[in-house]
Amino acid sequence: MVEVTKLIHKYLRHDKKFPHVWCPGCGIGIMLGALVRAIDRVGYSKDEIVMVSGIGCTGRLPVYVDFNTLHTTHGRALAFGTGVKLANPNLKVIVVMGDGDAVAIGGNHFIHAARRNIDITAIILNNSVYGMTGGQFSPTTPYGMKTTTTVYSNVEQAFKISELAVTAGAVFVARGTVYHAKLLDGLMEKAFLKVGFSVVEVISHCHTQFGRLNRMGSAVEMMQWQREHAVTVEKARQMKEKELQDKFKIGVLVDRELPVYQDEYEKVRKWSQGVVKK
Amino acid sequence: MKKKGRQEKLLQGNEAIVEGALRAGCRFFAGYPITPATEIAELLSVRLPQVDGTFIQMEDEIASLAAVIGASLAGVKSMTATSGPGFSLMQENLGFAVIAEVPCVIVDAMRGGPSTGLPTLPSQSDIMQARWGTHGDHPIIALCPSTIRECYDLTIKAFNFSEKYRNPVIILVDEVVAHMREKIVLSDEEDIEIFNRVKPTVPPEWYIPYEDTPQGVPAMANFGEGYRYHVTGLTHDIRGFPTSRPDEIDPFIRRLFRKISQNFSDIQIGEFFQTENADITIIAYGCIARSAKRAVIDARERGVKVGLLTLNTIWPFMRAQVEKVLQTSRVIIVPEMNMGQISREVKRVNKGAAKVFTLNKVDGTIITPQEILARIKEVS
Ligand SMILES: Cc1ncc(C[n+]2csc(CCOP(=O)(O)OP(=O)(O)O)c2C)c(N)n1
Ligand code: SF4
Ligand SMILES: [Mg+2]
Numbered sequence: 001m002v003e004v005t006k007l008i009h010k011y012l013r014h015d016k017k018f019p020h021v022w023c024p025g026c027g028i029g030i031m032l033g034a035l036v037r038a039i040d041r042v043g044y045s046k047d048e049i050v051m052v053s054g055i056g057c058t059g060r061l062p063v064y065v066d067f068n069t070l071h072t073t074h075g076r077a078l079a080f081g082t083g084v085k086l087a088n089p090n091l092k093v094i095v096v097m098g099d100g101d102a103v104a105i106g107g108n109h110f111i112h113a114a115r116r117n118i119d120i121t122a123i124i125l126n127n128s129v130y131g132m133t134g135g136q137f138s139p140t141t142p143y144g145m146k147t148t149t150t151v152y153s154n155v156e157q158a159f160k161i162s163e164l165a166v167t168a169g170a171v172f173v174a175r176g177t178v179y180h181a182k183l184l185d186g187l188m189e190k191a192f193l194k195v196g197f198s199v200v201e202v203i204s205h206c207h208t209q210f211g212r213l214n215r216m217g218s219a220v221e222m223m224q225w226q227r228e229h230a231v232t233v234e235k236a237r238q239m240k241e242k243e244l245q246d247k248f249k250i251g252v253l254v255d256r257e258l259p260v261y262q263d264e265y266e267k268v269r270k271w272s273q274g275v276v277k278k
Numbered sequence: 279m280k281k282k283g284r285q286e287k288l289l290q291g292n293e294a295i296v297e298g299a300l301r302a303g304c305r306f307f308a309g310y311p312i313t314p315a316t317e318i319a320e321l322l323s324v325r326l327p328q329v330d331g332t333f334i335q336m337e338d339e340i341a342s343l344a345a346v347i348g349a350s351l352a353g354v355k356s357m358t359a360t361s362g363p364g365f366s367l368m369q370e371n372l373g374f375a376v377i378a379e380v381p382c383v384i385v386d387a388m389r390g391g392p393s394t395g396l397p398t399l400p401s402q403s404d405i406m407q408a409r410w411g412t413h414g415d416h417p418i419i420a421l422c423p424s425t426i427r428e429c430y431d432l433t434i435k436a437f438n439f440s441e442k443y444r445n446p447v448i449i450l451v452d453e454v455v456a457h458m459r460e461k462i463v464l465s466d467e468e469d470i471e472i473f474n475r476v477k478p479t480v481p482p483e484w485y486i487p488y489e490d491t492p493q494g495v496p497a498m499a500n501f502g503e504g505y506r507y508h509v510t511g512l513t514h515d516i517r518g519f520p521t522s523r524p525d526e527i528d529p530f531i532r533r534l535f536r537k538i539s540q541n542f543s544d545i546q547i548g549e550f551f552q553t554e555n556a557d558i559t560i561i562a563y564g565c566i567a568r569s570a571k572r573a574v575i576d577a578r579e580r581g582v583k584v585g586l587l588t589l590n591t592i593w594p595f596m597r598a599q600v601e602k603v604l605q606t607s608r609v610i611i612v613p614e615m616n617m618g619q620i621s622r623e624v625k626r627v628n629k630g631a632a633k634v635f636t637l638n639k640v641d642g643t644i645i646t647p648q649e650i651l652a653r654i655k656e657v658s
Contacts, residue, residue: 017519050352050501063508063519068501070351071510072344073374079341083348083356084501086332087306091352091502109344112337265332272327 010066011036011046017064021057025219027178027204028058031125034181034202035094036065038188049092052081054106056098057131057206075106078113081120089119089262092192099126100138103159107139114168114197118261121191121198124161127206135209146213165199166254172198173254178205179226180250190252196260203230203248284465291429291456292317292359295385295449296325297464298433299357303472304383305331306356308345310338310364313397314453315387318359339364343371347380351509353500355437359385362404363394365411372446373412374511376534379488379496381440381475383433385449387456388564390642399642400453402564405619408448409593415531417538419545420448420593424567426460432547432590438473439545443537444495450592452615454565454644478505487518490529494537538594547590548599552578556585558654559607559632561600561624563589566613566645573650584654595623604632609657613637613645633657 008014022028039049049067053059055074062069068091072080077095085093102110102124113120129147130136137147139159146153165173172194176184184202191198205211205222216222233251236244270276289297296318299307307322309315323333332349336342342358349356360368365386375382388404390396404411408420419439423429429451436447478485478497487507489496499505512520513527521527538545552574553559562570567588577584587603589596604610604624610632612621621636628634637653639645 016517046506047504048502052348063510066506068506069508070348070501071508071512073370073511076340076344076371079336079344080348082334082336082341083306083308083345083350084352085348086334086345087349087352087354087356088500088502108337109341112341265327265334269327269330272324 007036007040011039012064013066020064021060023208025207026057027127027202027219028061028125030178030181031123031184031202031204032061032064034184034188035123037185038192041185041189042192044092044192048090049094050081050084051094051096052077052084053096054098054101055132056101058096058098058125059101061096075101075104076109077101078106078109078120078122082113082118085118085120086262086265093120094192095120095122097122097124098131099124099128099140099161100130103161103164104139111164111168114165114170114199116261117169117171117196117258119195119197121200123188123200123202125202125204126161127204127210129206129210131206131209135206135213145210147210148213162199162201162253165201169197169258170199170254171196171256171258172252174199174252175201175203175248175250177203177226177230177250179223180230183250187252190255194255196258283467284463286461286463288459289426289462290317290459291423291426291451292387293321294426294429294462295359295433295451296321298430299383299437300325300329301430301470302434302437303355303474304357304437305329306346306349306354307332307358308334308336308342308349308356309358309360310336310342312361312364314389314456315359315361315385318385339367340370343368343375343382343384346382347371347375347378350380350382351501353502355381355441357383357385359387361387361389362391365404365407369412373414373416375446376412376416376418377511377513378509379444379498380446381444382446383436383440383449384446385451388450388452390640396642398453400565400644401615401640401642402452402566403616403619403640404450405592405616408450417445417535418448418593419443419445419538420450420591421547422450422563422590422592423455424564424588424590425455426458426462428590429455430462430464434470434472435547438471441475442473442495443541444475444498445538450564452564477503482506486516488514488516488530490516490533494533494540542594542598545591545594546596546599548596549588549590550599551586551588553585553587553603553606555583556603556607557583558609558611558658559585559587559603560650561587561589561603561610561612561620562614563592563620566615569645569647570613570650572647573654576647576651577654582654582658589620592620597627600624600627604628607632610634611637611650611653611657613650613653615639615645
């Protein structure tokens with residue numbers, strides 16, 4: 001408890017911005033806790049962190065933390081973050097997005113940031129819905145689910161955010177849930193320490209919109225669902241394809257080395273200055 | 279890499295914009311290729327790394343302006359360049375730069391529209407898009423060069439204004455000026471004013487990032503300098519935090535306007551040419567100001583008293599200067615390569631003292647001196 005109070009005082013704009021806008025029981029708060037704990041463990045100074053977000057319930061997160069914070073336009077957070085990082089590579093850029101923010105309106109920016117392998121950590125809260133605008137379907141809403149714009153049933157197929165990130169070239173991709181909070185702390189810590197484009201997909205719940213429309217119960221019951229459907233990467237290795245059908249993997253999905261954009265661009269600078277011959 | 283001394287060069291408009299940008303201290307460019315602005319990106323991809331700057335080709339123009347704004351917040355003077363279709367995509371984040379008060383420069387090399395329109399042919403039809411393209415009430419600064427020297431000078435001014443007033447500045451260059459070549463003399467020794475954003479001098483705990491100062495422009499801390507604050511596209515209070523309080527919204531929006539409106543004399547650049555005793559005054563900008571100057575000289579030779587007011591600042595509209603010629607001339611002619619975007623403004627400020635005539639050309643070709651002379655004959 002003392003530990004928590006210390007972290008709150010150190011990292012949150014506790015005297016300025018609270019109470020927050022989120023619904024009681026929302027998973028975004030749990031993710032915020034994991035973020036702060038991981039940052040504390042990694043030991044970044046508050047001055048060197050730039051936390052960037054787009055628009056949505058998740059996008060509101062940076063206003064509550066005492067870093068350099070940048071709340072941008074819907075879907076564009078990674079592009080803003082790219083500019084920040086390239087202008088001052090000493091800054092630690094953490095981009096926080098919702099699922100709609102990251103892979104609907106911002107989908108193009110997401111795959112290109114991954115492809116460039118720019119040294120940014122993207123944290124994506126996936127609640128399978130547009131929370132802020134009142135529960136419309138998103139690109140991660142599973143087939144057959146109800147939302148306020150799929151009242152009959154969703155007939156579109158869902159994106160798998162982490163798998164998309166792997167294919168697009170991210171060097172570190174991990175998935176966690178807000179139920180598995182301890183695991184989440186560790187995944188975020190690893191992502192921050194990784195040089196290059198790292199992604200942590202955080203499976204969460206929006207019980208007030210998505211949960212209500214699909215009769216999934218309270219926040220607690222939806223977290224119960226996360227517990228039952230998440231399988232660690234290690235455990236999944238011992239399971240059959242069929243057993244994994246309605247499950248999703250959590251843990252580190254990819255951790256690899258690829259050339260990092262800033263290092264590559266430094267070469268361009270040297271070539272242009274004639275210091276090194278191409 | 280630094281070139282020393284005085285240099286005489288034959289430069290294209292886009293090249294002069296690059297020279298001006300580098301001289302102003304631009305060290306970051308993010309863009310997406312499009313005719314007739316591409317040369318700016320190509321040249322900066324060569325020049326910026328030479329001066330330890332950064333060039334990045336983004337996935338689209340939305341991302342380009344986003345990256346430019348991010349870089350500026352991190353303390354680096356930044357710009358992008360595009361044409362109509364890309365400028366349309368930039369409107370979203372142009373509004374962000376206005377509300378968050380982030381200095382940046384956007385070049386719009388104007389081609390014919392709407393939509394993909396005329397990729398290689400000139401136009402001046404983005405005048406109103408520059409003013410009102412992004413949603414919401416907002417001030418904007420837009421400059422328009424008509425010579426290669428002006429491409430250089432006005433680009434430096436664009437950076438200076440953006441830093442001084444913490445507002446995005448648009449350079450509206452028509453395709454003719456962007457691609458034409460003229461001699462220009464550049465010199466390292468030349469005394470050119472370079473303005474850098476005013477930074478806070480107070481300790482971080484006293485810093486009020488969106489403070490309502492008499493000048494209307496709050497001091498700007500760069501990310502990473504110890505002044506941790508919140509930047510948002512939501513309407514915010516003086517501390518930068520979102521607000522929906524009427525007593526905070528109103529002074530904020532009014533301050534955004536005030537910081538520009540109380541500095542018109544600094545921002546508004548133009549040239550009166552033989553307007554003192556002019557019976558007819560032409561109001562023109564961009565490449566058409568060149569044709570108009572020729573027409574004025576020719577008309578004067580034939581004894582017709584014609585003058586020219588060239589607008590280098592398109593926005594904020596040069597009302598005082600236009601009113602002056604509206605009072606002294608009997609007839610005003612506004613030739614422009616659109617259906618009447620600036621003439622509409624001229625008519626708006628006209629109190630009936632002069633008759634305002636238009637000369638609109640939208641076929642992708644320049645308005646010639648002969649066409650202006652013919653119009654003079656028609657209306658006089
Ligand atoms: C350009 C634009 N289009 C639409 C919106 C409206 N809008 C705000 S948040 C949002 C969706 C947010 O969903 P998600 O990114 O999943 O975040 P969540 O609220 O679920 O955390 C939308 C569509 C907007 N702000 N800007
Ligand atoms: S609407 Fe949903 S996502 Fe948004 S705060 Fe409420 S529970 Fe969370
Ligand atoms: Mg969502």
